[in-house]
Amino acid sequence: MALLRWTKRHLVVLAGLLTLGYLLLPNVVVTVFSFNAPKGRFNYEWQTFSTDAWTDPCGVAGLCRSLSLSLQLAAWATLGATVLGTMIAFALVRYRFRARGAVNSLIFLPMAMPEVVMAASLLTLFLNLGAQLGFWTILIAHIMFCLSFVVVAVKARVMSMDPRLEEAARDLYAGPVQTFVRVTLPLAAPGIAAGALLAFALSFDDFIITNFTAGSTVTFPMFVWGSAQRGTPVQINVIGTAMFVVAVLFVLAGMIVGNRRKRQKP
Amino acid sequence: MATLTEAEAPPPPSPAVPTRRTSRGRGRLVPYWLLLPGVLWLIVFFALPMVYQASTSVQTGSLEEGYKVTWHFATYWNALSEYWPQFLRSVLYAGSATVLCLLLGYPLAYLIAFRAGRWRNLVLILVIAPFFTSFLIRTLAWKTILADGGPVVGALNALHVLDVTGWLGMTAGDRVLATPLAVVCGLTYNFLPFMILPLYTSLERIDGRLHEAAGDLYATPFTTFRKVTFPLSMPGVVSGTLLTFIPASGDYVNADLLGSTETRMAGNVIQTQFLRILDYPTAAALSFLLMAAILIMVTLYIRKSGTEDLV
Numbered sequence: 001m002a003l004l005r006w007t008k009r010h011l012v013v014l015a016g017l018l019t020l021g022y023l024l025l026p027n028v029v030v031t032v033f034s035f036n037a038p039k040g041r042f043n044y045e046w047q048t049f050s051t052d053a054w055t056d057p058c059g060v061a062g063l064c065r066s067l068s069l070s071l072q073l074a075a076w077a078t079l080g081a082t083v084l085g086t087m088i089a090f091a092l093v094r095y096r097f098r099a100r101g102a103v104n105s106l107i108f109l110p111m112a113m114p115e116v117v118m119a120a121s122l123l124t125l126f127l128n129l130g131a132q133l134g135f136w137t138i139l140i141a142h143i144m145f146c147l148s149f150v151v152v153a154v155k156a157r158v159m160s161m162d163p164r165l166e167e168a169a170r171d172l173y174a175g176p177v178q179t180f181v182r183v184t185l186p187l188a189a190p191g192i193a194a195g196a197l198l199a200f201a202l203s204f205d206d207f208i209i210t211n212f213t214a215g216s217t218v219t220f221p222m223f224v225w226g227s228a229q230r231g232t233p234v235q236i237n238v239i240g241t242a243m244f245v246v247a248v249l250f251v252l253a254g255m256i257v258g259n260r261r262k263r264q265k266p
Numbered sequence: 267m268a269t270l271t272e273a274e275a276p277p278p279p280s281p282a283v284p285t286r287r288t289s290r291g292r293g294r295l296v297p298y299w300l301l302l303p304g305v306l307w308l309i310v311f312f313a314l315p316m317v318y319q320a321s322t323s324v325q326t327g328s329l330e331e332g333y334k335v336t337w338h339f340a341t342y343w344n345a346l347s348e349y350w351p352q353f354l355r356s357v358l359y360a361g362s363a364t365v366l367c368l369l370l371g372y373p374l375a376y377l378i379a380f381r382a383g384r385w386r387n388l389v390l391i392l393v394i395a396p397f398f399t400s401f402l403i404r405t406l407a408w409k410t411i412l413a414d415g416g417p418v419v420g421a422l423n424a425l426h427v428l429d430v431t432g433w434l435g436m437t438a439g440d441r442v443l444a445t446p447l448a449v450v451c452g453l454t455y456n457f458l459p460f461m462i463l464p465l466y467t468s469l470e471r472i473d474g475r476l477h478e479a480a481g482d483l484y485a486t487p488f489t490t491f492r493k494v495t496f497p498l499s500m501p502g503v504v505s506g507t508l509l510t511f512i513p514a515s516g517d518y519v520n521a522d523l524l525g526s527t528e529t530r531m532a533g534n535v536i537q538t539q540f541l542r543i544l545d546y547p548t549a550a551a552l553s554f555l556l557m558a559a560i561l562i563m564v565t566l567y568i569r570k571s572g573t574e575d576l577v
Contacts, residue, residue, distance in 0.1 A: 016377030019370045020392060023458060026407035027396055033410065044410045084304035095297035103301060106308050112508070114516020114560060116533045120540055120553040121315035124322045127546070144311040147304055205400050207519060208533075212540065224402040228523055232406060240403040247398035251391055 027244060034237035041231025053234035057242075060233040063223060067239060070220035073135070074204040077142035081199045084143070085150025086192055092151070093158045110148045118145065119212035126213065133215025141213045142203040149202060150195035157191020323550035333546065341551045349535050349552060353559070356532040359446065360515035363453035367461040367510045368503065370454065375465035375502070376495075379472075393462055401456060405523050408452050412442045412524070444526040452520035460509040468502030469495070504571045508564060515560055532556050 007014070033043055037050035058064035088107065091097070110118065119141070126137055165187065169179040207221040214222060224236055323341060327333035346353075378389050396404060411418055419442050422428050431437040436447040472495065480490040496503075518533030532552065539549035 012373050012376050013381055015370075015373035016375075016381075019374040019458070019462075020389065022370065022455065023396055024392060025411060026404040026455065027399055029407040029410050030399060030403055033407070044406075044413060084307060087300040088304040091297040091300035095300075097297040097301075103305060106305060106313065110308070110312050112512060112564065114512055114533070114556060116516040116518065116536050117553050117557045118312065118315075120536055120549060121319035122311060123540060124318045124546065124550055125311070125315040128318055128322075140311055144307060147308060151304075201397060205397070207402055208517075211537070221400055221402050224400060224406070225519075228402070228406055236403055236406075240399040244395070244399045248391070248395060251395075255387065255391075 030237050031241045031244070034234060034241045036234055036237075038234065043232045043234050043237065053238045057235050057238050060235045062218060063233065063235055063239070066218045066220045066223040069135075069217070070204055073138055073142060073219060074200050076139055077146055077203040078196050078200040080139070080143040081146035081150050081203075082192060082196045085147050085195055085199075086154050086188070088147075089151045089154035089158055089191075090188075093155055107148045107151050110145055111152075115145075115206075115208040116212075119209040122209070123212045133213060134217045137213045137215070138210055138217065138219065141209050142206060145206070145209060146199035146202050149198050150192075153195035153198060154188065154191045157194070158188055161187045319550045319554060322546055323554050325547050329544055338547070341547050342555065345548050345551045346555065349532070352530050352535045353532050353555070355446075355529065356515045356556070357559075357563075359450050359453060359521070359529075359531060360511050360517075362450045363457065363514050364461075364507050364511045366450065366454040367458050368507065371458055371461035371465055371506065375462050375469055378462075378466050379469035380474075390466070393459055397459065402519065402523075405452055405456065405519060408448070408455065408524055409443065412448055412451070414441055414443060418442070443524065444529070446525070446529050448524040449521050449529045449531075452524045453514045453517060456517070456520065457510040457514050460513070461506040464506040464509060465499060465502040468499045472498050500571065504568070508567070512560055512564065516556060 033046070034053060035049055035051060036043055036046055037048045037052060038045065039047055053059070088103070092100070092103070122141055122144075126133060131137055161184075166179055166183050169183045174182065205221060207225060210219050210222060211225070218226070220239075224232075227233060227236060321335055322333070324335060324337050324339060325333040326336045326338045326341075374389075374393070378386055378393070382389050410416075413419070419428075419440065422442065423440060428437050428440065428442070431447050432439070436450070437445045442448050442451075476494050476498070477490055480494045481487075485493065515531075516533050518531060518537050521529050521531045521534050533556075536549055536552050536556065539545050539552060543549075
């Protein structure tokens, strides 16, 4: 009876934890199977424990090349989208201008459009222009779909900034450039950083739009997609696990630093 | 002299409003210069392609001889009459995945917002953490989880869940892989965080005193949820369902990796037409139809749910 009452009271918590388990189960499987020594070409069934893939992560032809290409693409796409997106965000929050509604919908629509539609239409453009599909077409596409997310992230931050701080800077005889570099930019930095991180993650992990605009260029997600057809090397799991661990460590470190700062500056 | 007065300024975050004074006349152009590169990028690589796509869909011709605009609208009719099952499947699978995401995601969002206490940030990180591994690798992991004769399929069989889903036409026999259930399961999994995060944001904003007030007025916990919490979380429900349904209905990765030829969705057809069969007019027409279908459904949904200030 007591157990029943306890269950009833914590039903939400139990259901929530089950969902969390559902979300994390594939990551557990990916990690466990990075230590597998599969028979045959596919790494879907557990055979025996082995660390072979961990000691030789680049042992599969083309895998590390695709990884480095994806990292380069993500870095350039992040740079492009962050610069363009931050400029738009500042214009939207700080200025009044004509065609504001049109600009807002132009930013909203790419986020509300299924990826496959954007990918297909972009491919028709490239085909019509006779563009050579490859690194540059992928980069163009990535900057395009990351842009909106940066605008949203930076806009939220700039809107919540206290304008009196910049006024104070100007009152203290800071020039426009000095005010921007010393006051505005540091204040907006968390929003810009959030937008940049989001852009990096979106670009690095993008498959559908890349699939349409890549031609025969192979990014990391394209490599995984191809391997799902031809045979999945264990190294894919190794890289997936390593990325996961590195990212979680980064987040935890950021949290600890943030907490410490909060404590130091009450 | 371009001066931004209080009346023209965007909604101010605090009583003090930025008054921007520029001594030179060309200061008026600053917002346009800021907008120019980004907006141009979106016009050329987002809006213009849509126009190209629309024009491609009414062209006829072949790869060798080139295509000409002939206003051949029959392409739409042919595409629809040939591929309506895939379109129907897209709506059904994405719809089921959205409902499942809401049912699974709500308790977790509620848990993070009201019950997690000092664990809140940790649970939030765990919700986002799967994103750190490529989604294709994680989707492939479902092949292992749902493997024939594996523990998950065994458990579902023992609980007679597969009998029910089999009766619904979602599974066939003792298999889960290569059935609609596997595709819906993969879609639900892939888009669940997009449901949880907006739900959490809107739940977190609810004033806890409203719950207390409901309790003081003799509402049972369930009534409190039905009359107070859930209505107040509606903005999160609406944006969560949109963020789940839209990408899910265009997805072809789950249907390809976890499904079979019997589970192909609209995205799969567009992908094969464009990248393998190279029938560009049909592919463009299909893509245009998908876009139109989604825009219509989303508009109706937003009207109906009465939250038009989502943007």
